[in-house]
Amino acid sequence: MTTPLIEMKNVVKSFGQHHILRGASLTIEKGQVTTVIGKSGEGKSVLLKHIIGLMEPDSGQILFEGRELDTMKKAERKKLRGRFSYVFQNTALFDSMTVYENVALPLKEKGDLSKQEVKERVALRMDQLDLHEIGEKYPSQLSGGMKKRVALARALVTNPEIVLFDEPTTGLDPIRKNAVHSMISDYQKRFGFTAIVVSHEIPDVFFISQKVAMLDEGMILMQGSPQEIQQSKDPLVQGFLRGVEANHDELTGLGTPTQLEKRFEQEMELQKQHDSKFSLLVFTVENLEEINEKVGHMAGQTMVKNFATWLQQHLRPSDTCSRYGLTKILAVLPNTTRKDAQKVCSKLARAARGEKITEEELYPGFCFSVSAGFAEATDDSPIDAVLAAAESRENMLYAFRITK
Amino acid sequence: MSAFAGVVVEPISVTGRKTIAFIQEMGRMSIFFVHSFLHMFSLPFQFVKVITQINVIGAQSLYVVVLIGLFTGMVLGLQLFNALANFGSEGMLGTSIVHTIVKEMGPVLAAIMVTARAGSAMAAELGIMRISEEIDALETMQINPVRFLVSPRLAAAIISFPLLTALFDVVALAGAYLTGCKLKGLNDATYWYTVENSLVMEDVNGGFIKAITFAVIVITVCCYQGYTTHMRPNGFGAKGVSNSTTSAVVMSCVLILMADFVLTAFIW
Numbered sequence: 017m018t019t020p021l022i023e024m025k026n027v028v029k030s031f032g033q034h035h036i037l038r039g040a041s042l043t044i045e046k047g048q049v050t051t052v053i054g055k056s057g058e059g060k061s062v063l064l065k066h067i068i069g070l071m072e073p074d075s076g077q078i079l080f081e082g083r084e085l086d087t088m089k090k091a092e093r094k095k096l097r098g099r100f101s102y103v104f105q106n107t108a109l110f111d112s113m114t115v116y117e118n119v120a121l122p123l124k125e126k127g128d129l130s131k132q133e134v135k136e137r138v139a140l141r142m143d144q145l146d147l148h149e150i151g152e153k154y155p156s157q158l159s160g161g162m163k164k165r166v167a168l169a170r171a172l173v174t175n176p177e178i179v180l181f182d183e184p185t186t187g188l189d190p191i192r193k194n195a196v197h198s199m200i201s202d203y204q205k206r207f208g209f210t211a212i213v214v215s216h217e218i219p220d221v222f223f224i225s226q227k228v229a230m231l232d233e234g235m236i237l238m239q240g241s242p243q244e245i246q247q248s249k250d251p252l253v254q255g256f257l258r259g260v261e262a263n264h265d266e267l268t269g270l271g272t273p274t275q276l277e278k279r280f281e282q283e284m285e286l287q288k289q290h291d292s293k294f295s296l297l298v299f300t301v302e303n304l305e306e307i308n309e310k311v312g313h314m315a316g317q318t319m320v321k322n323f324a325t326w327l328q329q330h331l332r333p334s335d336t337c338s339r340y341g342l343t344k345i346l347a348v349l350p351n352t353t354r355k356d357a358q359k360v361c362s363k364l365a366r367a368a369r370g371e372k373i374t375e376e377e378l379y380p381g382f383c384f385s386v387s388a389g390f391a392e393a394t395d396d397s398p399i400d401a402v403l404a405a406a407e408s409r410e411n412m413l414y415a416f417r418i419t420k
Numbered sequence: 421m422s423a424f425a426g427v428v429v430e431p432i433s434v435t436g437r438k439t440i441a442f443i444q445e446m447g448r449m450s451i452f453f454v455h456s457f458l459h460m461f462s463l464p465f466q467f468v469k470v471i472t473q474i475n476v477i478g479a480q481s482l483y484v485v486v487l488i489g490l491f492t493g494m495v496l497g498l499q500l501f502n503a504l505a506n507f508g509s510e511g512m513l514g515t516s517i518v519h520t521i522v523k524e525m526g527p528v529l530a531a532i533m534v535t536a537r538a539g540s541a542m543a544a545e546l547g548i549m550r551i552s553e554e555i556d557a558l559e560t561m562q563i564n565p566v567r568f569l570v571s572p573r574l575a576a577a578i579i580s581f582p583l584l585t586a587l588f589d590v591v592a593l594a595g596a597y598l599t600g601c602k603l604k605g606l607n608d609a610t611y612w613y614t615v616e617n618s619l620v621m622e623d624v625n626g627g628f629i630k631a632i633t634f635a636v637i638v639i640t641v642c643c644y645q646g647y648t649t650h651m652r653p654n655g656f657g658a659k660g661v662s663n664s665t666t667s668a669v670v671m672s673c674v675l676i677l678m679a680d681f682v683l684t685a686f687i688w
Contacts, residue, residue: 068560094562102560108553112545122561125568127464174561 019082021046021178021210027066027076029059036062038234039076044178044227049204049211051221053245054231055256060214061105063231064180067212068100069093101171105182107163109155109170115142116151119170126174141169145199146312161192161314168199172207181213185220190266191321193217195313197224198342202308218260219273222246223342230256246274265339267317268324276338279348280399286350287393294350295357295392296399298406299327301343302385310382319384330367331360346403357390364388452566452647453574453640459567460575469572470579477538477573478580482587484533489588492525493517493595500596501604510606514614517596522619526589527581527627528680531634534577534584535672539642542573543668546646547661555647570643574636581635582628589627630683637675642668 022044029037036059044050044067052060065071066078069085078085080096088096109118119142123134142151145165155163164184171179181200185193197217201224204211215221222228222242229239230253238245238253245253257274265272271279283294301320308316324345328337331347340346349357365388391406500516546569549555558565593615600606645668649660 065556070556070559097560097562100560102557104553104557106552108557110549110554110557111552122563125561125563 020044021081022067023077023079023082024063024066025077025079027063027073027078029062029066029071029074036234037066037073037076040231040234040236042229042236042239044210044212046210047208048226049200049213049224050227050229051213051215051225052229052231053215053218053221053256053260056216058231059234060231061182064102064182064212064214068102068180069097070102098174099177101174101176101179103164103167103171103179103181103184105184105186107155107167109163109167111155113154114151115147115153115155115158115166118155118166119173122170122174137173138169141173144203145169145172160188161195164188164192164196165199168203172203172209175207176209178210178212181211181215183214183216185215185217191314191317194220194267194317194320194342197221198304198308198316199313200224201342202305202313216260218257219246220266222273232256268321268339268345270324270328270345271336271338273338273340276336276340276346276348277399279336280393280402283348283350284393284396288396292351293353293392294348295352295354295390296402296406297347297349297357297361298340298389298403299323299345299347300387300389300407302387303383304343307382307384323384323386326368327364330364352392354390354392357392361388361390448648449640449644452570452644453636455566456570456574456640456643459564459571462567462571466567466572469568470575473572473576474580476541477534477576478584481534481537481580481584484537485530485584485588486591488529488533489526489591490595492529492588493521493592493597494599496520496525496592497596497599498603501600501606510600510604511610512614513596513600513606514611514616515618517593517600518615518618518623521592521596522589522623522627524680524684526585526592527630527634528676530584530588531581531631531638531676532673534581535638535642535669535676539638539672540665540669542639543642543646543665544661546643547649547664550647550649551657551660565647570639570647573643574639577635577639578632581631581638585627585631586624589624626683630680633679633683634676637679638672641672641675645671 020043022042024040024042026039026041027037028035028039040059040063042052042063052063054060062071066073085093085096109115110121113121116138120134120138123129123137129137142148145168147162147165147169150158150162150166155166158166168184184200185196188196197220200211200213203209204224213221213225219242222245225242227239228242228245230237230245232252238248238250240248246257248254263272263275264270280296283292286292287294301323304316304320307319320343324337324339327345327347331337332349334351335347335349337345337347349360352360368386389406389408391402391408393402496517497513500520501510501513504510504512504516546555549569555565555569558568597608597611601608601611645664646661649664650656652660652663654663
């Protein structure tokens with residue numbers, strides 16, 4: 017087994033009479049997005065601050081690449097810190113500095129780059145994050161979403177290996193929330209950093225994480241893949257997920273993954289009892305990353321939202337439609353055979369032609385490309401298997417392009 | 421026994437706790453000062469930031485120092501003239517003005533005015549930076565917050581305070597001249613002759629040493645109060661910042677006057 021990038025062992029931290037962490041143990045793997053979930057005030061931010069060294073544990077160990085932080089020399093720890101970046105909950109931008117000065121600050125203070133190099137690096141990052149022509153503005157003149165992006169630019173300008181996000185989406189509307197999530201996911205893929213995210217946004221945050229850890233009563237109750245967490249039988253985990261999970265997907269107004277899975281199970285039961293057939297449709301937005309890159313994450317998420325609305329209008333009221341990932345929408349079609357499902361797909365593809373997903377053509381050759389797949393659920397097969405069948409090549413018949 | 425303990429032991433232990441807390445606070449403040457002082461000399465030098473702060477602490481305090489200097493001089497000119505006239509020694513006005521202004525009032529009043537203008541602003545600014553996590557953000561960027569925020573202010577104050585004090589002295593002497601000579605009719609030549617005769621460099625330097633001491637006190641206290649806003653037990657957020665600013669100003673003024681007494685009593 018490889019050594020994890022970061023390992024926390026039995027970390028304990030108290031503030032006076034308040035015991036925040038009571039033996040938290042967590043492992044972070046390199047190159048993954050790890051999300052820490054948990055109730056408010058459980059010490060999720062405190063956990064992050066221990067990782068970056070803003071706080072020291074009362075007892076317990078924090079290992080970095082298998083080496084204990086305590087045993088490192090001061091210079092080594094300093095060097096190690098240079099590999100981290102931290103995106104604060106409320107952005108923590110310097111209000112008295114312009115956006116450019118904010119982003120340039122970590123480079124300038126390091127002092128090993130020339131003025132020109134700093135300028136180039138800052139310009140590049142700001143360009144990548146769609147921050148055009150706001151360099152001379154002050155943070156208070158920007159919108160909430162824009163500020164988050166400036167904070168992200170400041171965090172990424174030093175090319176960090178590990179980026180910590182403390183509730184990056186708090187106080188944003190659904191489109192902006194999803195834009196920030198897809199931003200984290202896109203940049204994580206592009207720049208290859210290890211991300212640790214503290215979040216309340218369930219299930220949205222599951223779409224971008226490879227690993228989820230749940231903090232409860234100052235301890236990590238459970239850690240694993242998002243599926244493992246969602247399917248956990250632990251009553252505390254289930255109670256928490258049920259409590260925070262919205263009854264519909266905020267962005268699209270469709271159902272949540274849990275609702276879809278529940279519906280799937282119900283249909284499976286019906287199938288066993290009455291031999292009624294049902295199918296699964298999967299729609300995947302193929303070029304969301306391209307749209308994000310060319311016109312921005314907000315526009316990308318708005319289009320996903322518009323597509324979801326359009327899709328729901330074209331399905332039967334008895335069908336259950338849910339968002340199942342950043343780019344994926346799933347629908348359970350009761351009383352539908354494989355052949356019927358295929359018909360629905362082709363009908364949708366025809367209807368989609370000439371449909372307006374956005375008001376204007378955003379760039380030459382712009383299109384919103386969706387692939388649709390279908391599969392009939394049979395023989396008590398689990399949802400993952402049916403989904404895999406729907407996504408397999410022989411069933412992915414309809415790739416439709418919605419242009420202006 | 422328990423009643424006895426309540427009446428006698430409790431006040432003693434409260435006094436003890438408060439004293440220990442006070443000494444700890446002073447200790448922390450001293451360490452804070454040492455850090456910011458040492459970082460004044462750590463490379464690379466922060467010239468631009470020091471110049472910016474000289475503008476804030478020094479240049480922008482010019483008007484208020486001139487105004488206060490002028491009126492202090494004018495009032496002293498009037499009062500001392502009247503008092504000295506009782507003994508028929510109005511001619512000594514210049515000497516008495518020099519002693520009061522250069523040795524005492526100049527450094528003290530200039531420092532108090534700068535505390536009110538720049539010190540309170542510093543405490544509030546650092547307090548807000550603390551509660552909005554900007555100081556934590558500096559740490560995560562591997563920027564030493566004390567070096568970045570406090571050291572340039574300390575350097576700027578050590579440069580500005582003696583200059584402001586000198587300006588205050590000159591304006592106050594002119595103020596006393598206006599009331600003593602122009603209003604009350606003292607001979608111009610007598611006034612300036614006694615001023616020149618009694619003004620020795622030793623006193624001026626003494627005033628400067630006081631000014632530098634006050635600079636250290638004002639910056640350390642105001643920045644420390646702002647910097648530690650999050651550790652205040654009696655208020656968070658905006659309330660915490662307002663408390664920090666209040667205690668920064670009050671504590672600075674008290675410490676300035678105490679230090680002034682100590683310096684005067686034991687050194688001059």
